[in-house]
Amino acid sequence: MRILVVGAGFAGAVYARTLAEAGHGVTVIDKRPHIGGNAYDFADTNGVRVHLYGPHLFHTKLQRVIDWLTRFGSFIPYEHKVRAILPNGKLAPMPINLDTVNAVFGTGYSTAAEVEAHLARVALKIAEPRNAAEHLQSRIGVELTDLFFRPYTKKMWGFDLEDMSPSVVKRIPLRTDRVDTYFASDETQMLPRDGYTALFASMFDHPGIELGLGTGFSRDMLKQYGFCFNAMPIDEYFGFQLGDLPYRSIRFHVRTEMDGAAWEAPVTNFTDSGPYTRETNWDALPRHRVEATGRRTITREEPCDYRDNGMERYYPVKTADGRYQALYEKYRALAEAEPDMEFIGRCGTYQYLDMDQVINQSLAGAERWLKQQ
Numbered sequence: 001m002r003i004l005v006v007g008a009g010f011a012g013a014v015y016a017r018t019l020a021e022a023g024h025g026v027t028v029i030d031k032r033p034h035i036g037g038n039a040y041d042f043a044d045t046n047g048v049r050v051h052l053y054g055p056h057l058f059h060t061k062l063q064r065v066i067d068w069l070t071r072f073g074s075f076i077p078y079e080h081k082v083r084a085i086l087p088n089g090k091l092a093p094m095p096i097n098l099d100t101v102n103a104v105f106g107t108g109y110s111t112a113a114e115v116e117a118h119l120a121r122v123a124l125k126i127a128e129p130r131n132a133a134e135h136l137q138s139r140i141g142v143e144l145t146d147l148f149f150r151p152y153t154k155k156m157w158g159f160d161l162e163d164m165s166p167s168v169v170k171r172i173p174l175r176t177d178r179v180d181t182y183f184a185s186d187e188t189q190m191l192p193r194d195g196y197t198a199l200f201a202s203m204f205d206h207p208g209i210e211l212g213l214g215t216g217f218s219r220d221m222l223k224q225y226g227f228c229f230n231a232m233p234i235d236e237y238f239g240f241q242l243g244d245l246p247y248r249s250i251r252f253h254v255r256t257e258m259d260g261a262a263w264e265a266p267v268t269n270f271t272d273s274g275p276y277t278r279e280t281n282w283d284a285l286p287r288h289r290v291e292a293t294g295r296r297t298i299t300r301e302e303p304c305d306y307r308d309n310g311m312e313r314y315y316p317v318k319t320a321d322g323r324y325q326a327l328y329e330k331y332r333a334l335a336e337a338e339p340d341m342e343f344i345g346r347c348g349t350y351q352y353l354d355m356d357q358v359i360n361q362s363l364a365g366a367e368r369w370l371k372q373q
C-alpha cells in the first residue's frame, strides 16, 4: 500500500521505517525544510553542534527502544547535569539533591536519611494534592517550592503552580543522595555520536521511503494514498472547529562567546522571576565541538505562548482542571470517525512525550496496524 506520513520527527520516522521494511511504499512530508522534527541539530558557524529546538538528551528504561534506535547509528554514553543559580549567585544541583538542600539551608548533611528527615519536617501534610503547588509542598515544603518551582513555573507555563496539574511537576525527580545526574532513574542515558540529524538520515535511508521536505499537509494529498499517519496538530487538521489546543513555545536567544572557563554543567536554570528559564552551553555536551574556532555558542530560552512564536508548538498545556485534555478527547472522537487516518506523535495526540516514549508508542502503533492488514 502507498502510505503518507506527515512529520519527519521521531513518530514519522519510526512509522515510515517500520512500514517500508514491511514492504509498503511510504512518502514522508514535513513543512519544515529539514528532517528530525524537534530533535534536529546542525553544526553552526562557531563549529558547535546546536539543537535548533532546545537540548535533546536521550534517556530510557526501554530496551526495545535502544535495540531499534542503535540500528541507525552509534551512541555515546552521556549523563546530563543541570545547575540552578541561587539568589546569592551560587550554583546548586538540579534536580534537588543532598547538596542542593545543604546549599539552600546552610546545613551540613552527609546522608540521605538526614535529608529525608529534613524534607519530612518541612513538608506540608496534604493527603490528596489538588494541584502542582500542593504536590510540591507535600514533598519538599514551601521554601524549596517557592525557590525552585514558583517563578520557574510562572515563566515556563504562564500559570501559577496552583493552576497547574500535579502531573507537570511529577516528572521532575527529587534525590536525597549526592547523585547529580538529571535522568539518574533511567539506566540508559546517551547521545547519538554524530548528532540526531545523521541518525534521522539513516532511518529514512530505505528504498521504500520518499521524502518531501518543505511540504505542508493538504487534504487533497490523501487521494493518492491508502492510509495516512499524521503527526500534525490534531486541532489544526479539523480546522480548530472545537477550539484551539494551546501549547507553550520557546524563543531561543543565541549568542556567541569567546571560549572561556569550563561550565559546571551544560545547562544552567534561572530561578529568578526574569523572562528566561535556562541556558545551554552547547560545547559542554560531548562531541558537540565539531571544529576548533575559539568561539562557543550559548542559547537562552524564553518561554511564551505559541501564538507569539510563529505557532511553534512545544509543550501541551496541562491545567489542574484538565480542560484542554477534555477538548483533546473531543478531537480524538472526531478522528476515530476519520477513515484511513491515524494521528501520531506529540501534536497528533496532544501529549508531552520524551523521545523514547514516542519511539515506543510508534513502534507499537505501526506493528498493530501491520497486523490488521
Ligand SMILES: Cc1cc2nc3c(=O)[nH]c(=O)nc-3n(C[C@H](O)[C@H](O)[C@H](O)COP(=O)(O)OP(=O)(O)OC[C@H]3O[C@@H](n4cnc5c(N)ncnc54)[C@H](O)[C@@H]3O)c2cc1C
Residues within 6 Å of the ligand: 006, 007, 008, 009, 010, 011, 012, 029, 030, 031, 032, 036, 037, 038, 039, 053, 054, 055, 056, 057, 058, 059, 215, 216, 217, 231, 232, 233, 250, 314, 315, 344, 345, 346, 347, 353, 354, 355, 356, 358
Ligand atoms: C524544548 C524541548 C526539549 C526537549 N528535550 C527533550 C529531551 O531532552 N529528551 C527527550 O527525550 N525528549 C525531549 N523533548 C521531546 C522531543 O522533542 C519529542 O519527544 C519528539 O520531538 C517528538 O517527536 P514527534 O515526531 O512526535 O514530533 P516532532 O518532533 O514535533 O515532529 C513533528 C513534525 O511534524 C511536522 N508537521 C507539523 N504539522 C505539519 C503539517 N501540517 N504538514 C507537514 N508537516 C507538519 C513538524 O514540522 C515536525 O517536524 C523535548 C522537546 C522540546 C520542545
